[in-house]
Amino acid sequence: MILLLALLAGWLSGLAYACWQKQSYQFPTINGLWLAFVAFVPQLLAFYLPVTRTRIPDILAAASLITSQILLLVFAWTNRKLAGMWLLMGGLVLNLAVIVANSGFMPISPQTAEHLVPASVVQSMDVGGRFGFGKDVLLLPEDTHLVLLSDRFLLPDRFHYQVAFSLGDIFIASGIFWLLLRQGIPLRLRERLKCL
Amino acid sequence: MKAKLVSLLTQKINRQYIQLAFALLALAILVLGAGAPMEGGGIGF
Numbered sequence: 001m002i003l004l005l006a007l008l009a010g011w012l013s014g015l016a017y018a019c020w021q022k023q024s025y026q027f028p029t030i031n032g033l034w035l036a037f038v039a040f041v042p043q044l045l046a047f048y049l050p051v052t053r054t055r056i057p058d059i060l061a062a063a064s065l066i067t068s069q070i071l072l073l074v075f076a077w078t079n080r081k082l083a084g085m086w087l088l089m090g091g092l093v094l095n096l097a098v099i100v101a102n103s104g105f106m107p108i109s110p111q112t113a114e115h116l117v118p119a120s121v122v123q124s125m126d127v128g129g130r131f132g133f134g135k136d137v138l139l140l141p142e143d144t145h146l147v148l149l150s151d152r153f154l155l156p157d158r159f160h161y162q163v164a165f166s167l168g169d170i171f172i173a174s175g176i177f178w179l180l181l182r183q184g185i186p187l188r189l190r191e192r193l194k195c196l
Numbered sequence: 197m198k199a200k201l202v203s204l205l206t207q208k209i210n211r212q213y214i215q216l217a218f219a220l221l222a223l224a225i226l227v228l229g230a231g232a233p234m235e236g237g238g239i240g241f
Contacts, residue, residue: 004228027219043229073230088227135234179223
């Protein structure tokens with residue numbers, strides 16, 4: 001949700017900027033669209049579709065996540081000329097690194113998890129086990145490889161909506177925001193910005 | 197002639213909208229698949 005909000009914010013900002021500059025918004029040309037859809041299928045089955053995610057064993061879910069992210073990295077690479085795509089790829093590589101280092105899932109500490117669900121729910125879960133049917137695994141920080149890249153950041157408490165995210169997620173959100181915002185910046189202005 | 201022009205224009209607009217929708221969907225899939233945030237409530241709770 002938070003990443004889709006970054007996408008929406010980037011697109012709307014780009015549209016607003018283009019409108020303000022009295023220019024048309026040039027949506028980026030995306031190459032290899034089919035690859036994005038194919039790459040997402042393993043994740044769709046393992047994490048999103050309620051019918052399938054409950055039946056897929058953890059080891060297969062982990063393999064699905066890694067395979068899917070590698071394919072998405074190939075998709076991002078084929079579109080590397082787009083502004084912001086390198087930032088997005090950087091985020092994807094950081095997430096992939098910590099996921100591979102922690103048996104195929106994104107680690108989250110019990111302390112962070114208690115900000116998302118009631119403490120009693122977290123206490124009833126096994127450390128080392130999956131956190132629901134999502135991409136996260138509950139791990140103590142001392143047992144986590146690449147702990148700095150895990151889901152360890154939280155929104156301030158005053159936000160009603162709570163989410164734990166990683167450094168890679170920040171890069172991905174920034175990359176997609178910049179990619180879609182930049183399409184609203186007129187070419188002449190882009191040239192001027194390049195000179196600065 | 198006018199009807200043909202309108203038809204061509206409509207087809208082009210429709211095609212552009214479809215392309216835009218697919219491109220947006222692909223980018224949404226990319227960020228959803230690449231990211232791994234855990235939301236309050238979480239998936240499956």
